[in-house]
Every structure is written in structure tokens, then in C-alpha cells.
Amino acid sequence: MDNHKIADIFEEIADILDIVGDNPFRIRSYRNAARIIEDLSDDIFSIINEGGTLENIKGIGKGIEEKIEEIVKTGSCSLLKELHEKVPPEIRELLKIEGLGPKKVKLMYDKLGIDSIDKLESAASSGKLRNLEGMGEKTENKILKSLEYYRQGQGRFKLSDGFSICESLIKYLKNAKNLIKIEPAGSFRRRQETIGDLDLLAICSSETDIMEKFIKYDEVKEIIAHGDTKTSIKLTNGIQVDLRVLEPESFGAALHYFTGSKAHNIRVRSLAREKGLKVSEYGVFDSGDKKIGGKDEKDIFTNIGLSYIPPEIREDRGEIEASLNNKLPELIELKNIRGDLQIHTVETDGKNTVIEMAQKAKELGYEYISITNHSKAVKIAHGLDEKKLRKHFEEIDRLNSKKAPVHILKSVEVDILADGSLDLDDSVLKECDVVLASIHSYFNLPEKEMTQRIIKALSNPYVNILGHPTGRLILEREPYVFNLREVFKAALDYNVIMEINAYPDRLDLNDIHALQAKETGLKLAISTDAHSSSQMELMVYGVYTARRAWLEPEDVINTYTLKELKTFI
Ligand SMILES: [Zn+2]
Known part of the structure; x- marks a missing residue:
């Protein structure tokens, strides 16, 4: 057991309490505890087993601490067992269906006895959900669509x-x-x-x-x-x-073979055949079936006249040709990153202060960070209005003048409203170092309207970056429906950069779209969307996505020095 598992138990307790309609404060305290524990750098098990206390950890009250001790000492949690007797654990899976919150899940359980994905599916497809209070045919269809998406991702x-x-x-x-x-x-x-x-x-x-x-x-x-x-x-x-x-003599060949992709391997084997060689999971063999390589992975490539192809691009998307012509990209690496361009702090829904995020940036070897708190439309995150944002900027100015650990850019994640206008006045956007614009509401507009909405936002002269451009959540929520190519074209006209949001649930743009963006002539920014200092370490996932998209350092603006970045913006 580790911190992650305790966090999971608390998250599950919160979910079930939510479904039974328990006290919201109690629910929140479990959810908060789950988050705090997940982000904690110390190992809770060692703390408790060494007789330590959790008193000093903000957000962990007495009640929660007792639960943690119980879990550490007994390996399980009696409250969760109790809750499982009231609400079967399978019910919790229903919360994973996009569009289903605890209230709807409770309603469906109470009225129709729905306690599993299968039962939900049969109720939805036989038209039983539409008669529930506040549901209707539209909701039912949406649930059916979400279910289909969920099924596709199952097992992944x-x-x-x-x-x-x-x-x-x-x-x-x-x-x-x-x-x-x-x-x-x-x-x-x-x-x-x-x-x-x-x-x-x-x-x-x-x-x-x-x-x-x-x-x-x-x-x-x-x-x-x-x-x-x-x-x-x-x-x-x-x-x-x-x-x-x-066998050590075959390790490289096996590593290549089992890394795939299948499509890449097929190309490699046929290229070998053309040269009178044979490549298998055991090695490279000449026409006399004599083994001529396979201990190291690079043996596979060199024997058939290729230079080493990094695993991330082994998808038969042109890497073989590029390798043959000596045109493989110099893929971006984590060490090329000089700053993080989407960061949230305590001013809105983040967990750490600006200075704590700046310190973390310093530890990561960065030169700058861009603080991008939400704007007022995102009420759930306590988004900032013009006045609060200006005050926040004054504070950042003070930190920069007192030699902050890294340079702090005064930025914002401004909400793109339903009609494509922005949530903050131009006069304040003009004062920002970087304006990141994103959608957090009205995900279901018709395609044309959604495309126009995004393009209108990009046309604002102060917008620099489009945040998590497609809005998808991996295995959870599909991208919003819009014409990405048209948006890319508009972004090129208006000089707007596309984000690769590195948060592991998002990775948005994905690899294929990021490559399309590059081919359109756009630059990209890899940002973590960190809501706590530890989440700034998630940058690596964005870099993986960028590597899969064949991106080189010059394609990504946060590999630039502060001066280059400012000039570019
Ligand atoms: Zn966002």
C-alpha cells in the first residue's frame, strides 16, 4: 500500500457518500484529503509506522487521520466496507459515464434499480431513462453515446x-x-x-x-x-x-520486436528481405541463416541501412523513409523545456502560491513560468475578474522585482464564452504577458457554431495560445465537435499558438493533431496545467506526445529563452 491507495479509498468514500446524498462538507473533506495525500511527497505509511503524526498536514483533520491510521494498521477501512453494504461497488463505475453525476446515479438506482453499466445500457436503449425526473430523450441519447465511448476505452x-x-x-x-x-x-x-x-x-x-x-x-x-x-x-x-x-544475444531484437508497432515491424522486415536478410524477434540473419546481430536494438536498424528510430515514432508514419533519407527529426526532449506556460495558483483553484510554483520551476531547471489563473466565468474555480487579476499582477511584479526564483509571466487562462467572446475586458488582456484562451463550458454546440466560436476567440488580438484545444479527456470525454483544420488555418492567420496540454488525462492536442498543427505552420506550447507544484512534473507526458508528433525543439515555444519567447509572443 502507498499514498496512492489511501487516496483511492477516500475518493471512493467521497463518491459513494455523494451518491447517497450525504453532507456536502463531509464529502468535500474526503475529496480534499484524497487530493492532498495524492500530492504528498512523504510516505504516509512510514510516517504512521514510525509513530509520527499527520497533524501538520493542512487539510487532514482528526477524523481523517484516524481513518488513515486504521488503513495503515489493518489494510482496510471499515467505513468503506459499511458503505459497500449500502451501495454496491459497481455503482461507482456509473460515475465514469460522461454526463452522469451522483444525483442522477442515485435517482436511477432508486427508481430503476440500475447498479451496473450493463443495466444502465439496457435501460437507456429501451427508453426507460427518459421518464425519470429531469432526464428526457436528449439526456438519454447523450448517455447512450457516452456509454459507447466508455465501452471502446474499456480495458485500456x-x-x-x-x-x-x-x-x-x-x-x-x-x-x-x-x-x-x-x-x-x-x-x-x-x-x-x-x-x-x-x-x-x-x-x-x-x-x-x-x-x-x-x-x-x-x-x-x-x-x-x-x-x-x-x-x-x-x-x-x-x-x-x-x-x-x-537470451542476452537476442535481447535487442526482442526489444525491437515487442516494442512494435506492428505496422513499423512489417516495414522493417520487408526492408530486410529486400537486402537478402531476415529480421525476427531472435535477431538479424543473413541469407545463410547465420546470425549477424540482435544483442542490441540498434543492430536491427544498422544491418538494414537505417539510422536509429526512437520508439515514439515507430508507427509507419514515414519514419522508415525519413531514416533512409537521413531526415529523421531531432525530437524534442524534456531537458529542452525552459518554462511552463499554464499554471494555476491559490488565487483561484490551485493548491500552491505563485512563489511556491516559481521555486518548483527553479528546481526543474526552468527559466520562467506563466501564471494562468482562470477568469471569472469559471465560478467553480473562483475565477478572477479584471480588478482581482490586476491586483494579482501587482503581486507578481513585486515578486519579480525581489528576484523571484525564475521569471514569472503575468498571464491568464481567459474563458471563451459561448459566443466566442472572451470573459475579460481587452484593456486587461492587453496588460498580460501571455493570454491563454480556453473553453470550459457549452461543450455541445453544433459543429459550425463551435468552429466559429473558437475562431472568433482566436481573432482577439491579445490571444496568444489556445488551451487544451479539443477539450477531450482520455477515456472519459470525446473532443468537442468542430473543424480543427479551419481552426488551425485561423490560428495561422492570427498568430495563435496551439497548446499540448501535458496533464495525463488530457494530452490535448494529441500526437496526430499536434503533427497536423506543425504541418500547418503553427507553433506549439507544452504546458502542464498544474494545480499544485508536484503536478509541474507532468511536463514529461506532454513531451512524449510532442515526440510522437515528430516535434523538434524549435516547434515548441517553451524551449525558447525568455527573451526569444517574449519576442515571439
Ligand atoms: Zn483549462
Whole structure:
């Protein structure tokens, strides 16, 4: 158990309390606690087991602390068990359907006994939901659409989940006997935005107990296959993990083979055939079937006349041709990033102060950050009006004049209203260093209207960046319906930069759209949308997306120095 799991328990408690319509303050205290624990850098288990206290952690009250102690000491939480008796755990899954909040879920449970996704689907498709209070035919159709989207994504995991699963598992397997090397392959290694399963490849020097250890992992739900060279398990969260133990002479070939993609591998094999060679998961072989490479992954490429192709672009989207012609891009790297251009602070819905975010930026080796709090239309985030924003800027001026850890840009995430006008007066937008404009409401406008709305926002002379341009949430919410190409064209006319929002649930623009943006002639900005200092570390996910989009440092404006950035803006 770790902080993440305690946070999960509290999140689940909050969800269920929400469904039964409990006291909103109680619900909020569990939700807050979940967030605080998730962001905490100290390990709660060590604190409690060493007899420490959580008193000093803001937002963790006595009641919550007792629950944490119970979880640490007993491994479970009696309140959650109690709640499970009242509300089956499957009901919680209904909250994952876009458009279903706790109130609707409760209503559907009370009136129609809907306690699972299957029951929801049959009720919706047989027209039973429309008769519920406040629902109607339109809501019913929306739920059916969301269900379809949800089903498509089932069994898939966000890349960030892949990282946490991989990290714990590899850490656990590291002390297997005689293990020399263990590496993940597959879509995870290509940093695809979602992954279906995990592939781990290992080399061991001699007799090893790695497979025995693997099937005894804490989180194993099912052993699918168990052998000396290949074992497959399913974890409690539903993901399948395959572990292969390989001969050192074949490791590179296997790494290439199991990294894929399939389309890329097919091209590589046919290119090899053209040269009278054979490439397989075991190595590269000449016409006499003599092995001429395979220990290192680069053997595959060099033997067939290619330069090394980074895993992120192995999708048969032109990388083979580019490699043959020596035209592979110099892909952007995390170390190229000099600043973060979307950051929220305590002035609205962020957790840390401006100076705390600036300190974190310094730790990350940045030169600048752009503070982009919400504008007033986003009431739930306590968005700022013109007056409050100006006051906030005065504070930033003071910090900059007192030598803030990095340069702090005075910026805003201004809301794009339903008609495409902006939520703040031009006179204050004009005073901003960077204006980021985003949509946070009216997601369901007709395509034409939505396209016009965004283009109108871009035409404002003070807008610099379009934030999370498509509004999608991975595995949760589809992009809004609009014409992206037209928006890109308009962005080019109005000199607006496209964001790659690095927040792992968003990755918006995605890889394909980011590449289209580049091909249109646009620049991009990779931003974390951090609401706490620890979330500034999520930058790497945006960089993965950018790499998959073939972006080079010069395509991304936050690789520029402060001076270059200011000139460009
Ligand atoms: Zn936003």
C-alpha cells in the first residue's frame, strides 16, 4: 500500500457518500484529503509506522487521520466496507459515464434499480431513462453515446497509469535472483496515450526465481500462463502483464520486436528481405541463416541501412523513409523545456502560491513560468475578474522585482464564452504577458457554431495560445465537435499558438493533431496545467506526445529563452 491507495479509498468514500446524498462538507473533506495525500511527497505509511503524526498536514483533520491510521494498521477501512453494504461497488463505475453525476446515479438506482453499466445500457436503449425526473430523450441519447465511448476505452489504461504500474512492478522484480536487466516494451515504450497491456523483457545471468516472484506479486488477480521463458498475469486493476526472459544475444531484437508497432515491424522486415536478410524477434540473419546481430536494438536498424528510430515514432508514419533519407527529426526532449506556460495558483483553484510554483520551476531547471489563473466565468474555480487579476499582477511584479526564483509571466487562462467572446475586458488582456484562451463550458454546440466560436476567440488580438484545444479527456470525454483544420488555418492567420496540454488525462492536442498543427505552420506550447507544484512534473507526458508528433525543439515555444519567447509572443 502507498499514498496512492489511501487516496483511492477516500475518493471512493467521497463518491459513494455523494451518491447517497450525504453532507456536502463531509464529502468535500474526503475529496480534499484524497487530493492532498495524492500530492504528498512523504510516505504516509512510514510516517504512521514510525509513530509520527499527520497533524501538520493542512487539510487532514482528526477524523481523517484516524481513518488513515486504521488503513495503515489493518489494510482496510471499515467505513468503506459499511458503505459497500449500502451501495454496491459497481455503482461507482456509473460515475465514469460522461454526463452522469451522483444525483442522477442515485435517482436511477432508486427508481430503476440500475447498479451496473450493463443495466444502465439496457435501460437507456429501451427508453426507460427518459421518464425519470429531469432526464428526457436528449439526456438519454447523450448517455447512450457516452456509454459507447466508455465501452471502446474499456480495458485500456492511460499512459500515466502504465507508468505507475510499471514502476511498482519493476521495483518489486528488481531483487529477483540473477536479474541483469528488465525493460518495458510495447505501446508503453512507444508512449502511446493509452495502453492495453504491458510487456516486460528481462535478462538473467543464470538460474533465476523471477517468474516465481512475478506470479506472487501482491496485485496478481489471475495467472494466465506460467513458464520459464514467458509468464502472463492479470493484475487486480484488470491489466495484463507479460514477462519474458530472454537470451542476452537476442535481447535487442526482442526489444525491437515487442516494442512494435506492428505496422513499423512489417516495414522493417520487408526492408530486410529486400537486402537478402531476415529480421525476427531472435535477431538479424543473413541469407545463410547465420546470425549477424540482435544483442542490441540498434543492430536491427544498422544491418538494414537505417539510422536509429526512437520508439515514439515507430508507427509507419514515414519514419522508415525519413531514416533512409537521413531526415529523421531531432525530437524534442524534456531537458529542452525552459518554462511552463499554464499554471494555476491559490488565487483561484490551485493548491500552491505563485512563489511556491516559481521555486518548483527553479528546481526543474526552468527559466520562467506563466501564471494562468482562470477568469471569472469559471465560478467553480473562483475565477478572477479584471480588478482581482490586476491586483494579482501587482503581486507578481513585486515578486519579480525581489528576484523571484525564475521569471514569472503575468498571464491568464481567459474563458471563451459561448459566443466566442472572451470573459475579460481587452484593456486587461492587453496588460498580460501571455493570454491563454480556453473553453470550459457549452461543450455541445453544433459543429459550425463551435468552429466559429473558437475562431472568433482566436481573432482577439491579445490571444496568444489556445488551451487544451479539443477539450477531450482520455477515456472519459470525446473532443468537442468542430473543424480543427479551419481552426488551425485561423490560428495561422492570427498568430495563435496551439497548446499540448501535458496533464495525463488530457494530452490535448494529441500526437496526430499536434503533427497536423506543425504541418500547418503553427507553433506549439507544452504546458502542464498544474494545480499544485508536484503536478509541474507532468511536463514529461506532454513531451512524449510532442515526440510522437515528430516535434523538434524549435516547434515548441517553451524551449525558447525568455527573451526569444517574449519576442515571439
Ligand atoms: Zn483549462
